[in-house]
Amino acid sequence: MTAYVKPADLAEACAARASHPDYLLLAGGTDYMVGVLHKDAPAGVIDLFDLPGLRGIERRDDAWRIGAATTYADLLRHEELCAELPLLAQCAREIGAVQIQERGTLGGNMGTSSPVGDTLPCMLALNAVIHLASAEGERALPYDGFCTGYRQIAARPDELIAAIELPRPVPGVQFWRKVGTRKAQAISKVMVAASARRSGETLSEVRLAMGAVADRPVRLKATEALLEGQAPSAELAEAVRAQVAEEITPISDVRSTAPYRLFAAQNLAARFVLEQCS
Numbered sequence: 001m002t003a004y005v006k007p008a009d010l011a012e013a014c015a016a017r018a019s020h021p022d023y024l025l026l027a028g029g030t031d032y033m034v035g036v037l038h039k040d041a042p043a044g045v046i047d048l049f050d051l052p053g054l055r056g057i058e059r060r061d062d063a064w065r066i067g068a069a070t071t072y073a074d075l076l077r078h079e080e081l082c083a084e085l086p087l088l089a090q091c092a093r094e095i096g097a098v099q100i101q102e103r104g105t106l107g108g109n110m111g112t113s114s115p116v117g118d119t120l121p122c123m124l125a126l127n128a129v130i131h132l133a134s135a136e137g138e139r140a141l142p143y144d145g146f147c148t149g150y151r152q153i154a155a156r157p158d159e160l161i162a163a164i165e166l167p168r169p170v171p172g173v174q175f176w177r178k179v180g181t182r183k184a185q186a187i188s189k190v191m192v193a194a195s196a197r198r199s200g201e202t203l204s205e206v207r208l209a210m211g212a213v214a215d216r217p218v219r220l221k222a223t224e225a226l227l228e229g230q231a232p233s234a235e236l237a238e239a240v241r242a243q244v245a246e247e248i249t250p251i252s253d254v255r256s257t258a259p260y261r262l263f264a265a266q267n268l269a270a271r272f273v274l275e276q277c278s
């Protein structure tokens with residue numbers, strides 16, 4: 001029989017995690033429930049859905065703090081957040097359909113850390129910091145490096161993801177595109193998230209990230225360097241298209257082929273540049 005724990009707050013959740021590191025953390029359940037009949041039942045479940053202290057959005061002077069159990073629908077209902085972080089809003093709007101958006105959480109997407117998790121490249125492009133909580137307290141890790149391998153994250157078995165912190169963006173541009181088999185309800189074949197400061201004609205502090213092109217989300221640092229300090233132009237878009245091919249080596253699998261993934265990734269990165277041309 002699977003044990004079920006419903007903590008009243010974050011402190012209780014951390015205590016339960018410390019006592020039962022083998023129990024499953026369950027948020028919206030939209031990842032976990034897929035294929036549940038073919039999985040061994042967990043020893044127990046710690047239910048984090050709607051947990052006070054873990055769900056909610058707080059605007060601070062320098063950053064947004066989003067509780068890990070915040071759903072995509074919560075994000076989309078927050079007009080100020082959507083206005084300041086349009087790339088995250090666009091991404092949330094394209095995840096599953098309304099039912100998934102009402103249940104699925106940001107922390108669940110990070111917890112699964114699937115290469116096709118749509119928010120993962122957004123976290124890189126927005127320079128996210130992950131707050132991990134345990135009975136010992138909280139620690140913060142940059143999201144860049146938080147995914148340590150295929151569906152692996154840098155959290156200890158006694159920790160849970162408490163919140164995601166996103167620096168308030170500087171005046172500039174944000175970009176999000178995902179390519180799937182169809183326009184809605186599609187698992188991504190490739191996704192691109194980017195942000196940059198824009199001063200006059202030039203781009204700086206460029207962060208260009210992709211998902212589904214490796215075992216974890218990746219930043220294309222050489223392409224970012226190519227864009228740094230440059231004014232967007234058709235020539236620059238072509239140079240970016242070529243550089244992307246140097247930086248990623250997608251694989252073929254059930255969802256797409258390596259050549260198609262590369263072609264789409266190049267097009268999306270070039271489109272990011274072309275959309276900034278004045």
Ligand SMILES: Cc1cc2nc3c(=O)[nH]c(=O)nc-3n(C[C@H](O)[C@H](O)[C@H](O)COP(=O)(O)OP(=O)(O)OC[C@H]3O[C@@H](n4cnc5c(N)ncnc54)[C@H](O)[C@@H]3O)c2cc1C
Pocket residue numbers: 024025026027028029030031032033034048068069094095096097100103104105106107108109110111112116117118119159160161162185186187188
């Ligand atoms: C029909 C359908 C469509 C979907 N479409 C998309 C899509 O378009 N894009 C996309 O990216 N995903 C999609 N998903 C996958 C899923 O909805 C998302 O990954 C969602 O964000 C998972 O959140 P959840 O709260 O439901 O996670 P859960 O299923 O509750 O948990 C997922 C994993 O994360 C762990 N976890 C949960 N919360 C925490 C925490 N606070 N700390 C540490 N670990 C934690 C759990 O232990 C589990 O391993 C889809 C799923 C379905 C069923």
